[in-house]
Amino acid sequence: MTKSIQIFSALLLLMSSQAFSQTSSDSPKKWGLETELVQPFLPTVNIVRLQATRTLTKPESKMKGDLLFGMYIRPNVKHDVVEKINEYMLILGYRQYFWKGLHLEGKANVGYAWGTKNLIDGKDYETSTIFWESNLGYKFNLTNKTKSSLYVIPQFGVIGNAKGENTVNIGPRGGKPDTFIQGGLVVGINF
Numbered sequence: 768m769t770k771s772i773q774i775f776s777a778l779l780l781l782m783s784s785q786a787f788s789q790t791s792s793d794s795p796k797k798w799g800l801e802t803e804l805v806q807p808f809l810p811t812v813n814i815v816r817l818q819a820t821r822t823l824t825k826p827e828s829k830m831k832g833d834l835l836f837g838m839y840i841r842p843n844v845k846h847d848v849v850e851k852i853n854e855y856m857l858i859l860g861y862r863q864y865f866w867k868g869l870h871l872e873g874k875a876n877v878g879y880a881w882g883t884k885n886l887i888d889g890k891d892y893e894t895s896t897i898f899w900e901s902n903l904g905y906k907f908n909l910t911n912k913t914k915s916s917l918y919v920i921p922q923f924g925v926i927g928n929a930k931g932e933n934t935v936n937i938g939p940r941g942g943k944p945d946t947f948i949q950g951g952l953v954v955g956i957n958f
Contacts, residue, residue: 849882885938
């Protein structure tokens with residue numbers, strides 16, 4: 768698993784270096800701001816994601832791609848392994864478009880988490896965190912103005928612990944998984 772994380776990280780660094788080397792005359796809408804609309808309101812999920820996008824490809828390119836970076840925030844949420852969990856991570860990822868708005872994205876979420884009162888042993892735990900995420904989605908442009916455009920992205924994917932279940936230290940898991948299927952509705956604006 769660590770070899771795949773290293774390869775993924777190297778690809779992200781290569782793509783992010785391209786993002787900042789492009790000139791501003793390539794396209795008027797290179798940047799975007801996004802947030803997820805469903806997960807913050809689901810009980811025991813309550814994940815808030817705020818992220819920015821930066822288009823890496825030129826406007827005439829047939830295969831569009833965006834660099835993703837932002838924050839993953841999960842403050843004081845009821846959890847299935849601990850009484851309450853707090854997770855704060857930075858997001859770095861890439862979204863590759865294949866046909867119109869159809870895309871696949873991969874993300875690395877790196878940060879810190881702590882849980883209070885593990886449900887098996889009653890102890891408090893804290894740990895550094897590294898999660899990977901992969902999502903399939905479709906970007907629907909709601910407006911197409913010259914300076915900015917509003918869009919929504921329904922997505923479906925998987926999120927999991929990149930460090931391995933035995934190294935996540937929020938205490939004993941009691942056989943509960945640390946990889947989850949997820950869905951969401953992203954709303955964003957390009958400018």
